[in-house]
Amino acid sequence: MKFLETYQNFYFVGIGGIGMSALARYFHASGKKVSGYDKTNTKLTQILMDEGIDIVFEDIIDEKVTSLQKENTLVIYTPAIKKLGLLDYFTENQFKVLKRAKVLGLITENTDCIAIAGTHGKTTTSTLVAHLCKEADLPFSCFLGGISENFKSNFLYNGAKYAVVEADEYDRSFLNLSPDWAVITSTDADHLDIYGDRNTIEEGFRQFAALVPDDQKLFVRKGIEIGRPHLTYAVNEKADYYSDHLRMENDHIYFDFHTPTETVPNFIWEIPGIHNVENATVALAILHRLGVDFEILKKAIASFKGIKRRYTKHSYKNGKIYIDDYAHHPTEINAVMSSIRTFYPEKKLLVIFQPHLFSRTKDFADGFAESLSQADELMLLDIYPARELQENYHGITSDWLSEKVTLDEKEVSSLQDAFGKIKEKEFDIILTIGAGNIDTLYDPICEWMNSL
Template identity: 55%
Template sequence: MNLETIDNVYFIGIGGIGMSALARYFHANRKQVSGYDKTQTEITDALSDLGISIHFEDTVANLDSSLLNANNTLIVYTPAIPNDHKQLAYFNNNNYKVMKRAAVLGLITENTFCLAVAGTHGKTTTTSILGHLLNTCNVPVTAFLGGISENYNSNLILNGTDVTVVEADEFDRSFLTLSPDLACVTSMDADHLDIYGDAEALKNSFEDFAKKIKQSGKLFVKEGLSLQGITYGIDTKSDYTAYNIRIENGTYVFDVKTPKTTIENIQFNLPGRHNLSNALIALAMAVEYGCPHQQLAKALASYKGVKRRFSYHIKTDSLVYIDDYAHHPEEINAVHQAVREMYPNQRVLAIFQPHLFSRTQDFADDFAKSLSQFDEVVLLDIYPARELPIEGVNSGWLLSKIENENKQLISKAEIISKINESHATVILTIGAGDIGEEVKHIKQSLQYAS
């Protein structure tokens, strides 16, 4: 399909983080962009501020007259949209060009030099670091991010169209629509078993993704994974290795050995070894692309992070409040490691909202083990997202598995009172559901109390 012939782009699920980045992209390219979403959020408000028309009721009557011409209109939808969605059914039944978000991303990137970041953890942070590095090095790049970059206050970096940086999402096997020039795999831990069935099928999908890389391209693989490629790791004998790691004034300072040389005294401001690993692979891909080492080091030092990825909302000597998107046991382990490294001997309260009944069921024991590491654990009800309940799978069941006496199940309305009762000096909110909507209220309450 030739996107040049498209005048109107309509998004069903426009408030999704990946969908909204595409909406921004088409709007910047002077297409008429509009869309639907179930709920109004900060993301939809930001799109509306750009002049993008959005409504929140699933009815064909809300469609603008500009969308009546099927020949010059593209409909983009997310897999989270149910099959009985009225607008989606209308477009499918009236010969519109209807495509999943991932397929559209594949179209946009196929005639560019594409750098793709795959993995069950770390995609968004790694992609945003890589986009920032290339942009700062004046590469004509468009980067589609799965989160809001603190550097750009956007999930789209737009500095040209020759090069693209994208998240290669394993959900629904979406990443198989891409044909990247450079790609990395950060992790292959079992996840999305509601889609894949078992861990072996997930692994096979990553192997299929590796085969999608162009013949002249390169694959980067975290040390220890079963795929073949350029390896990277921390304190390892990988092709790209971060070593001599120390913390100076709350900042990582480290050296990197590349296949050809050593880059010394690199600074990186995000806490946690998982973020250090993300920084390393982004740096490695930018080096292989051809960016100057010293310019890259300066760019990495200026990287500020992604909203809801270990995002500080309060950071004083007496109280720290951090919000994080972690929704898998390994991601919660990474948050715990970062907190303990940055705030040793301090009492930590973790408030976690499980995401998906199926994920909670599949990894209940691992969730319990990861959450038990915190001094206090508070659970919210499971955020269902696209799923119907599973009998016997609920937060009370998960709570019973946590081997920590300081545990409790509460409602969202009780979060602030629970925090006020706690003697913890480090507060964490964790999860991929709507717990992020509570952050501003929690922050306001903590600031008022202090």
């Protein structure tokens, strides 16, 4: 941490990423001069600029860049950035250049780091742990992979004893952390462009688990083999910590929570899906082991509003519903679809999906087709490339994926044309899903639905 304090300027290459923006907010709040680059102006980059952070959207070496001095400037980049003139400039001029995960590790190394890992569920779980810490008034900071609906940010500082972080498996970034506490929610195959196959990604999670020094501070969803002693958690089956007796009343979920020594009945929360009760279970387990009273935890769970773009739901006077979710993997899409079908089995569901990455679309095409075929009608947007180039994935298109979907009512559309087409559709529920820039449809859809 003392190493970081020697720098006054922090330049972020890829500042618009959710993890990068949390670090940018941290240094900005610490009184440092923060600036950066991203290729796209989004809602998040606009918010950062409104907060006083200077951002450019062209890969150019301008006067603002050349005026930076290597002695007092740290350059932080995301591994999602592959080739960029800015990075070449900083490297060639001998600036200190570090990956985001390395910097996060340096920030948290002198805290009790609570690291939440998993191919699915880590954002909800880490945000909930942070919310519970805040409601219990623990001295903590958090660096999240989503925007909390409760404190409207992906970064919060309430002290330095604990640090709640989302441990990202992409590029093996989570191996840069020094977790004192850790959660592993899932180890499903993903990021095969990095890991190659399922066995390799599972080995990555085993390496992450090995970083936790205390067996009693490592929580793993029951059924995952992690190769070392740990505590288990589950829903509707016995584990070290588990929840059961789930029931729905007035759009709220009630459940009972079991520790190794006691049962605490009637927790209430409003985030749908059994998978989210699973996330709540491990968050409660951690706070229980931190010594927080169950009455505080009950109130805190009940007040949790979730994360932006994680089953964000709006109901309208005409009976129609709009749900927006970040789901970009077949397992995540299945979870969202399952929740919708459980609550609204008879309603016509229109799904708008933007695939994220050519590689992920190729690797999980059959899974995507199966999960998307649960819709009543599908609009498939063009693939969002992020860090990838189309020419490296010949033939991998949304038209190609659409052919695998077993629906009669389906079409492929550009993002630009999507909103106009949506307004011509008949539906009871509209669901937008994806991790790219599909979020630009959110405000127009909300405004239109409010006007109906």
